[in-house]
Amino acid sequence: MLKRILAGAVALVVPFAAAHGQAQEKVLRAVMHADVRVIDPIWTTQTIASIHGMLIYDTLFGNDANLKPQPQMVGKYEVSPDRLTYTFTLRDGLKFHDGTPVTTKDVMASLKRWGSKDGVGIRLFSYVVKQEAVDDKTFKMILKEPYGMVLESLGKSGSSVAVIMREQEALTDPQQQVKEAIGSGPYKFAKEQWVPGSKAVYLKNKDYVPRPGNEPPSSFAGSKIPGVDRIELVWISDPQTAMSALVNGEIDFYEAPNNDFLPILAKAKGVKLMMTGKIDGTQGMIRLNHLHPPFNNVKARQAMYHLINQEDFLRAIVGNPEFYRVCHGLLTCGGPYENTGGSAFLKDYNPKKALQLMKEAGYKGEPITVLFTTDHNTITPATQVLVQAMREAGLNVDAQSMDWGSVVSRRAKKDPPAQGGWNIFVTTTGGVGASNPVLHTWIGAACDKGLFGWPCDPEIEKLRNAFAFAQTDEERKKIATDLQTKAMEQVVYIPFGQWNTPLAFRADKIDGVVPNTGLAVLWGITKK
16 A cells, blocks of 8 residues: 555656756755645745745845844845834845846835734834835835834744735735745746645746855855755655655655654665754644634633643654653743743643533533644644544534645634634644744734734733833843733633654755754755
8 A cells, every 4th residue: 555655656756857858957856744735925824835935935134043133135224223214225136037126116015915914014014104115126114113123023934924025916915815926036936837735846046146145044044045946845645655755765855754753764874854943843732713602702712721731732743752842831932031921721631620611601512613634744633632632521522624725714714613614723833933922923912913813912912012122131031921921811822832843854865954943944955
């Protein structure tokens, strides 16, 4: 059976160049954690959409491995003494894949779209009075208050990165997906070769001009140098098949190998495992819908804490304690703002108490709609653990099975569950972004302007704002503790731990792999 599955995987990765008589074409074949189903990295928070986006688009800044923003598309910038006016000038040589130059019109329209959709962007633009073009390469961002996270926000990685699109795409309603994926980044998206459920293809942008000086890559900073002619993100849903494809040399890069297979990969000839960073790369979360019963009642939301034993989730997802960490907070454990605020909620695993609190909140056995992802290597087992815990507690669970792409579409709906909406879905977020209260989009509570689930609490938003204006690290740490305490009390989401998954790749075939926590960096990889 495995041989037949593997044969199918091999068929997916037949060299395109050989089929067209181009033997010299250098192709990187990678298996990622999910299939590319959405090509608009602003419309969705999907990590795979952000990986796709960072291949074809560019950003004004890129945060480096130390979370410090470094210029990317920007050649130079100035900040006025009162910190209210930022003047940005684009560097030379920037043009879109259709050959048109990147102008300030494109940049300002892109930032406006991002700033009305992404939580970090919404917060930044709440302080922006206006954007003003000086000429085709220079523009100003004028603030009403000296907000302290402007550059970090523009350089964020993780979900909904501030990518720069052509003006015509950037004018698309942020609630609607863009139809074309034409950026100015190191690779072009070959849309005509995109087969959802099979592979997504990216071709080298031969006109791309990297940052001068051949700056070494550091997370999303440094010179982006497209190292191969073609990148194929091949979708192999079965972890064993993907592992075998790497061992046999049929793929070059495996982003998130199953931890059960790490001992095999560690011994495989030509294969290298690489840890991605000091901060855990992934945090698991359970998102409750605050709009509809039963979780429009805070007592019902708090009841769910008593169903969560993080070890159960982490053993199901990761298995090996070497790669995971129990963390009862929302801000990444091991990060600069780790604290214990509100963590007591998660230290009392008690299913009977969960059911009792649900009843006290008015729950009478109505079905609770859980979006059950069927094809994700971490979200699927986590959802299984959650559903089992809910059923054992006596809750009426309506687990609706669908692929991850369908969950991404369905979770955006605000309709009641009986009319196509939902009560619960499980997802993950990057540990790097989750370590900073402003860049951690999911900790927000911006009501209808926030992310799916739509928690709504003005005090949480005030605390996030205060963090961005804090002058000392001591002040920031206190605010971070107060923020986490309030966010746990309101149950913006329920964390079920954090983990690292090492990258696996063919060290005998490729060079230039960047050990980045969060989004995989693919553009600097070269083929031997």
